[in-house]
Amino acid sequence: MTSHEVPAVPIESIVRKHGGDPTRLLQILIDVQESIGWLPPPALTSVAAALSIPRSRVEGVAGFYHFLHKRPVGRFHLQFADNITERMQGSAELMASLCSKLWVEPGRVSEDGLVSVETTSCIGMGDQGPALLVNGMPLTRLSHQRINQIAELVRREAPLSSWPPEFFRVDDNIRRADALLSLEMAPGAALRAAVALGRDGWMEQMQISNLRGRGGAGFTTAVKWMACRDAAAPEKVVVCNADEGEPGTFKDRVLLTRMADVVFEGMTLAAWAVGACRGFVYLRGEYRYLLESLREALSLRRAENLLGRGIQGIAGFDFDIEIHLGAGAYVCGEETALLESLEGKRGTPRIRPPFPVTHGYLGRPTVVNNVETLAKTCLIALGGGEAFAATGTAQSTGTKLLSISGDCAQPGIYEYPFGVPIERVLEDCGASDIQAVQVGGAAGITLASYEFHRRIAFEDVPTAGAFMVFDSSRDLFEVARNFVDFFAHESCGFCTPCRVGTALLKKAMKKLAEGRGAKTDLADIEWIDRLLKNASHCGLGSAAPNPVVDTLLKFRPAYERRLQSLDFEPAFDLDAALAAARRASGRDDPGAHIGAEEAGQNG
Amino acid sequence: MSKRFLFDGRPVVFEDGQTILQAARAAGHYIPHLCWHPDFPPHGSCKLCIVKVAGRHVSSCAMPAKEGMEVESNTPEINGERRALLQMLFVEGNHFCPSCEKSGNCQLQALAYDLEMTGERFAHFFPERPVDSSHPDVLLDFNRCIFCELCVRASRDVDGKNVFALTNRGINKHLVVNAESGRLGDTDLAADDLAANICPVGVILKKRVGFATPIGERTYDVKPIHIVAMEDGK
Numbered sequence: 034m035t036s037h038e039v040p041a042v043p044i045e046s047i048v049r050k051h052g053g054d055p056t057r058l059l060q061i062l063i064d065v066q067e068s069i070g071w072l073p074p075p076a077l078t079s080v081a082a083a084l085s086i087p088r089s090r091v092e093g094v095a096g097f098y099h100f101l102h103k104r105p106v107g108r109f110h111l112q113f114a115d116n117i118t119e120r121m122q123g124s125a126e127l128m129a130s131l132c133s134k135l136w137v138e139p140g141r142v143s144e145d146g147l148v149s150v151e152t153t154s155c156i157g158m159g160d161q162g163p164a165l166l167v168n169g170m171p172l173t174r175l176s177h178q179r180i181n182q183i184a185e186l187v188r189r190e191a192p193l194s195s196w197p198p199e200f201f202r203v204d205d206n207i208r209r210a211d212a213l214l215s216l217e218m219a220p221g222a223a224l225r226a227a228v229a230l231g232r233d234g235w236m237e238q239m240q241i242s243n244l245r246g247r248g249g250a251g252f253t254t255a256v257k258w259m260a261c262r263d264a265a266a267p268e269k270v271v272v273c274n275a276d277e278g279e280p281g282t283f284k285d286r287v288l289l290t291r292m293a294d295v296v297f298e299g300m301t302l303a304a305w306a307v308g309a310c311r312g313f314v315y316l317r318g319e320y321r322y323l324l325e326s327l328r329e330a331l332s333l334r335r336a337e338n339l340l341g342r343g344i345q346g347i348a349g350f351d352f353d354i355e356i357h358l359g360a361g362a363y364v365c366g367e368e369t370a371l372l373e374s375l376e377g378k379r380g381t382p383r384i385r386p387p388f389p390v391t392h393g394y395l396g397r398p399t400v401v402n403n404v405e406t407l408a409k410t411c412l413i414a415l416g417g418g419e420a421f422a423a424t425g426t427a428q429s430t431g432t433k434l435l436s437i438s439g440d441c442a443q444p445g446i447y448e449y450p451f452g453v454p455i456e457r458v459l460e461d462c463g464a465s466d467i468q469a470v471q472v473g474g475a476a477g478i479t480l481a482s483y484e485f486h487r488r489i490a491f492e493d494v495p496t497a498g499a500f501m502v503f504d505s506s507r508d509l510f511e512v513a514r515n516f517v518d519f520f521a522h523e524s525c526g527f528c529t530p531c532r533v534g535t536a537l538l539k540k541a542m543k544k545l546a547e548g549r550g551a552k553t554d555l556a557d558i559e560w561i562d563r564l565l566k567n568a569s570h571c572g573l574g575s576a577a578p579n580p581v582v583d584t585l586l587k588f589r590p591a592y593e594r595r596l597q598s599l600d601f602e603p604a605f606d607l608d609a610a611l612a613a614a615r616r617a618s619g620r621d622d623p624g625a626h627i628g629a630e631e632a633g634q635n636g
Numbered sequence: 637m638s639k640r641f642l643f644d645g646r647p648v649v650f651e652d653g654q655t656i657l658q659a660a661r662a663a664g665h666y667i668p669h670l671c672w673h674p675d676f677p678p679h680g681s682c683k684l685c686i687v688k689v690a691g692r693h694v695s696s697c698a699m700p701a702k703e704g705m706e707v708e709s710n711t712p713e714i715n716g717e718r719r720a721l722l723q724m725l726f727v728e729g730n731h732f733c734p735s736c737e738k739s740g741n742c743q744l745q746a747l748a749y750d751l752e753m754t755g756e757r758f759a760h761f762f763p764e765r766p767v768d769s770s771h772p773d774v775l776l777d778f779n780r781c782i783f784c785e786l787c788v789r790a791s792r793d794v795d796g797k798n799v800f801a802l803t804n805r806g807i808n809k810h811l812v813v814n815a816e817s818g819r820l821g822d823t824d825l826a827a828d829d830l831a832a833n834i835c836p837v838g839v840i841l842k843k844r845v846g847f848a849t850p851i852g853e854r855t856y857d858v859k860p861i862h863i864v865a866m867e868d869g870k
Contacts, residue, residue: 074816077816078816087798087801088814088816089800089801089812090798090801092803092812093802095803096803096804096805096812097804379802379805384678384680384698386700521806524805525806525809526802526804526805526806526807526808528680528683529682529683529721529724529725529782530721530724532728532783532809533724533725533728536728536761536806537724537727540759557757557758563717564721567693567717568683568717569683570683604759
């Protein structure tokens, strides 16, 4: 289809299916794209007309999300996960190999429109990578043999349903189970226990448990719930943040695969505590493949009166859950950006205060909790707050799920009581000769071997769950550079320091990687880091320099060995600038290169 | 007894609901800003108005004033960071002041002078941003956009037209207009819309009136921005 044909797809019927509701704009665009393959300009015009909203708004949203395509993609669209752990497993070579077999350049569509290949941020398969998404479906454990098979299937235009099912196998890889992962709960059991306590009694148990948010920030859940409960405005909302975008994290994927019902029950427990009537799961686009099974689990709960009107026969306890999809935007894990996205807008973080507990989804009091946090509330309802607080440390009660990937024998999910030392975790996952661990993902902390006695806890090493292991063969500069590129790709671009600063950092790291760095570049990097940390609008920008700050401090030789001895080296590369002239003249001999000529003369 | 806070060591009286920037202005203290405008709610994107409160950086345009807070604004540290933010804005776009029609009336240029920015420091991006001259009365030169969204907000909230919006993200974020063709000439923008008259830099320019006032005699050629801003309420 050319860009100016009016699509034959019934856009009006898609909009009608979503009730003509502009807050569902992102969901509508996802559906339109699923039927056309991309979002041609006339389709955006039709969506705007059908919703009676300005076209400029629709174009603004369509351009924000990495998984929405304003330009055509191939009928087979392959996105290689580009996190550092996949890089270490050879993802770049595998992608280059696939591209050469299919005669396609990364980021471009093949001439016949058959295939396009690109990279994407971590897709939550770090324990079974390298991995990719093909038309949104995760394909794990890539190898050269598998790449050959994929190339052949694409060339034959074999429909995905006919591809070998083992390509799409996603394992849970649970290596250590504690309270949560060994929980066997009949649907409704936690809810009945909380209802028996009464709303206040249930909140009291939550307070005693001292449960803190598992999404990384560690805010006390009961305090958040009480603020929402006490907010004056009606129509309260509970949101489950399943936008698990932190590179190296995949524990929410496992919880949603194995224990979705426990997560939904946790949302219902939150609704019971705060008096909410509406619930949303914001599911990251990378986990689109879980959508049908999650919807099925919700229908079962409705059938059992665990959702809907008068839950458990209690008049006025009305609560239901719908699932919204994200579309490839890490920043939407930030709770106010998530709320903007839920309202069908660009995922730009809001100004705070006011906070979501008083002004959240559509201005209503809203609780936003992480998947793991909500699941844990079931443990508190079943066993009581005191029993929950008996494990972990005084300030970090209960257990924590770690997503372990990188250089270890047994990558996967490990559940530990808070307070576990890093060295114990390394031993359990079969890691040896380790020089560094990245805890908490790209936004987290880089720990060197002399810090492995430190403990996983909010008061020591806090984490949302990522735990990436690097042995002594790894180059920590490349690790930091991968995270820098990630933040530049995921910056929403709202504020000056993050929009420009992450892009400048990316350029500076590239310059160093090419061996053209000077001492002044390290000074510039440290200056940009400071601006990002101090002046950014949200946590993405202020966390973006973390990997560079940490590695510059703890692994400075990895940077210094890349420096030229000069104090200053220009970013402008004269030889690279002559590439166009070389192409035009068909020359690529040593004489057509600046550096080579000089070297020849000197020699 | 009215409430007050300390602004660079001097007491400033404020009313509940005022932000730090509003209260400081009312007391005659200028805080640099680009995306903030007195007629609109705070936006908080340019970050030029950062100040330090209790050791933490905050956007003064958005942060409510509180009794007893100690605000640092006109200090070498904060002004150094503001200068770096200006340098970032200069290198991400294509700003050639000597040939720009807005020179002397441009808030970005005026602030760069005011904060003694003598060079760009960072490497230029030199982005490709085509000019849109399709509209009979208004020219769009995207090279100079600083993403303050004043045109977006004015068109949406005052003109009721939604002519402008931002699309894409990160360093690739850019302005789009409300037309499938992507051309301003195909929108209903009128030259006397607020959106056509609010750009603090040289993106949205009126045609046929260029250089009516010679460079050298323009607003910020005559007085620095920290004086002008306090005079006209902008």
